[in-house]
Each structure stands twice: as C-alpha cells, then as structure tokens.
Amino acid sequence: MKPLSPSQRRIHQAALRLFAEKGVSQVNISDLAQEAGVAxxxxxxxxxxxxxxxxxxxxQLSKEMHERISKSFADLQDPAERLASGIRLFIRRTHEEPQWGAFLSRFAMSDASLREMLSSQATSDLLSGLQAGRYSFRQEQLIAVISLVASATLGAIFLVIEGLKTWREAGSDTAELVLRSLGIEEEEARRVATTDLPALAPLG
Known part of the structure; x- marks a missing residue:
C-alpha cells in the first residue's frame, strides 16, 4: 500500500469527516480546503x-483497517475468537474515532471496498471455523452468514454512534449473538465475546 504524503493524509482525513457529515455530493473544494487546513x-x-x-x-480506509486487523490477530488461532474480536475491534474503533464509524455506517453497504473490509477477514474465519466443526451452517449459506456478520456489526456501530450502547456492551452483545447464531453454545459464546480484546495494531 503506497503511503500517503502528509498533505494527502490531511485531505483524506478531512474528506472522511465531511463525507460522513454531508454526503459526497454536498462537499466542495472550499469546504475541503478549510477542513483540511490547506490552500x-x-x-x-x-x-x-x-x-x-x-x-x-x-x-485507503479499507486497506488500512484490514492490515491492522490482520496484525492484531497474529496470536489468535481459534476462528470464533478471531471473529468475535474482529467485530469488537470495529465497534471499539467507532468509539475512539466517531467520524470513522459514521463514515462506515453511512457508506459501508454501498461501496465495494468498504464491504470488502467488513467481509474479508470474517470470510476466512467463517470458513476455517466451518471446516474445523466450530460452526454449524451449510457451505451454501456462507454469503448469507457474511451478510449477517456485516449487518450486525454495522448495527452495533450505529448503537455506539447514537449513544444507545457503550462500545463494550454493543461489541460483546453482538459478538455473542453472532457466535450463537453460528452454533456456539451460549455460555461459551458469552465467554469468547467478553474475553480481553487485543489492541488494534498500529499502521506500519
């Protein structure tokens, strides 16, 4: 992934905030220059x-988050723990960076790269869990299961943005319910969904 220059990163960060607030069509050059603090x-x-x-x-957002999630999971082997942690990391980042979460909430279902960000790691963990007998769903249901995971995660992000749930509550509840829907017993699903969450790895 080609690194952004300092000016490009400022522009991208400003654009993310403005797009999340106004939508793409309502942002102009003057808005962007003012928000980014550049000419x-x-x-x-x-x-x-x-x-x-x-x-x-x-x-860029998709590539960065995918890279950071992958690094964060270096020591996790259990597909259920990886899936639950992935869900919770997205939700925790929304708490830490509300405009990032707002951007994702607004555009994730309509943009291919954002959908890929939500589904790529989950797909790997779902397939490995299915092959290991960790999950209980039919192979032909995979696309529907991926949609369920992505939709549940976005729903939890909305709860955090709106202040209806803390990130811990929304993250653990969502991860637990997703795992239970995949065939994990309630007690174990709760344990996995409330275990210590690994830090989201930095870039680079």
Whole structure:
C-alpha cells in the first residue's frame, strides 16, 4: 500500500469527516480546503473530483483497517475468537474515532471496498471455523452468514454512534449473538465475546 504524503493524509482525513457529515455530493473544494487546513491549490493538485476522492478514501480506509486487523490477530488461532474480536475491534474503533464509524455506517453497504473490509477477514474465519466443526451452517449459506456478520456489526456501530450502547456492551452483545447464531453454545459464546480484546495494531 503506497503511503500517503502528509498533505494527502490531511485531505483524506478531512474528506472522511465531511463525507460522513454531508454526503459526497454536498462537499466542495472550499469546504475541503478549510477542513483540511490547506490552500485550495493543494486540493486541486491532489483531488481530481469528489467522487474519485471518495473512492480513494474508502479504499485507503479499507486497506488500512484490514492490515491492522490482520496484525492484531497474529496470536489468535481459534476462528470464533478471531471473529468475535474482529467485530469488537470495529465497534471499539467507532468509539475512539466517531467520524470513522459514521463514515462506515453511512457508506459501508454501498461501496465495494468498504464491504470488502467488513467481509474479508470474517470470510476466512467463517470458513476455517466451518471446516474445523466450530460452526454449524451449510457451505451454501456462507454469503448469507457474511451478510449477517456485516449487518450486525454495522448495527452495533450505529448503537455506539447514537449513544444507545457503550462500545463494550454493543461489541460483546453482538459478538455473542453472532457466535450463537453460528452454533456456539451460549455460555461459551458469552465467554469468547467478553474475553480481553487485543489492541488494534498500529499502521506500519
């Protein structure tokens, strides 16, 4: 993944905040320059148009989160623990970075790279868990199960954004219910969903 320059990173961070708040079509060059704290010329030098910028921001966000999740799971072997931790890491990051969560909540189902971010790690853990007999669902149900995991995670993110649940409550409840839907017994699902959560690995 090609690293962003300092100016590009400021523009991307500003765009994420503005897109989450206003939507893509309502953001203009002046808004972006002001939010990023850069000159309009810097925006023109780095941004082709808002639609293209949105795609770049979504793609970069997806790649970064996928990289950080993968590193965070280096010591986790159990597919159920990995799946539960992945769900909870997304929800905890929403608490720590509300505008990141708001961006994801608004666009995750309509953008391919964001959908990939939500589903890629989960797919691996679901397949390995199924093959190991950890989960109970039919192979042909995989796409529906991936959708269930992604939808449940986004629902929990919404609860945190709206202040209806703490990230710990939303994360543990969602992870437990997802595991139970996959055939994990209630007591074990609760244990896995409330175990100590690994830190989200930094970039680089």
């Amino acid at each position: 309009r010329g810097t925006i023109y030098n780095n941004v082709e148009n808002m639609e293209q910028l949105f795609k770049q921001v979504a793609s």
